Amino acid sequence: MDTDVPLGAVLVGLDESAHSARALSWAADEARRRHVPLHLMHVLDDLAWVHLVAEGTPYPMRKVVGDALVMLRDWDPDLKVTWSQRAGDPAARLAIGAQAARMTVIGSHGRGAVSQIVLGSVATELIAETRCPVAVLRADTPIPRPNAPVVVGIGGDKSFTAVLDAAFEEAHSRQVDLVVVHTWNVDASTVVDGLELEGLPESEARSHETALLQRTIAAHARSHPDVGVTVHAVHDGAARTLQHYSAGAALLVVGSRGRGEIGGAVLGSVSQDLVRSAACPVLVVRGGRTTMAVAADERPAGARS
Structure with missing residues (x-):
């Protein structure tokens, strides 16, 4: 059912593009490792929403989230998943949801591309508007090797x-x-x-x-x-x-x-x-300001340079 973002969840922004599945997979792994819920959010701008409603679509964003839920059931049926579908500005809607989240994950088409969930205005505005950490995955980013640091x-x-x-x-x-x-x-x-x-x-x-x-x-x-x-x-x-x-x-x-x-x-x-x-x-x-102030003899055991 359409719900608010659970406190401490990993929030992932979805769109209709193929790169969204990669962000979804990454966010699911993050939620699984941390033993927290995963919340899916799909945001459509107001003009697109009005257009779809005018065409007679009763719930125009349902397929995007439905497809994601099917993938998640295949990947990890035990992962707790919630979802929401919203109309409005993507950055603003995600920022509101991120107030409850421990992390927000968004994907992108890569360098120079344009989409609703993209590096440009959405990522910049989202990072500026929320204190929740924001993870950005480009479509052209290589898959890291096992045990990569x-x-x-x-x-x-x-x-x-x-x-x-x-x-x-x-x-x-x-x-x-x-x-x-x-x-x-x-x-x-x-x-x-x-x-x-x-x-x-x-x-x-x-x-x-x-x-x-x-x-x-x-x-x-x-x-x-x-x-x-x-x-x-x-x-x-x-x-x-x-x-x-x-x-x-x-x-x-x-x-x-x-x-x-x-x-x-x-x-x-x-x-x-x-x-x-x-x-x-x-x-x-994002975080508060902290001055570097350390004792002269403090050094972490095992730190290497």
């Missing part, structure tokens, strides 16, 4: 607690390693942990950034002792670096400011670039 990008403003929380949880639920990637660029104003990086030899600056990164993730690593962690500090642009590390990854986790906020692990245009270009699914996480 989760990669998380940490930007220069050090506001990333929610992003690290999500990345460690994703690695833990998949029982895979986590690769933590921090990028930085040096100019006259770059002072990190009390040290001015401009003028330092490349190797010394990288060692300093790597040590700081290891201390920063120490608490998260202690909370997830089963997750193997590798850290990389890279003197380069965030989008280019993370696109490189996304090759062969199960998932790339990045941050976004969202509308009207300051902070985030990988900001604005970087996260938008990555959902368009990463070689794996991308999870965009």
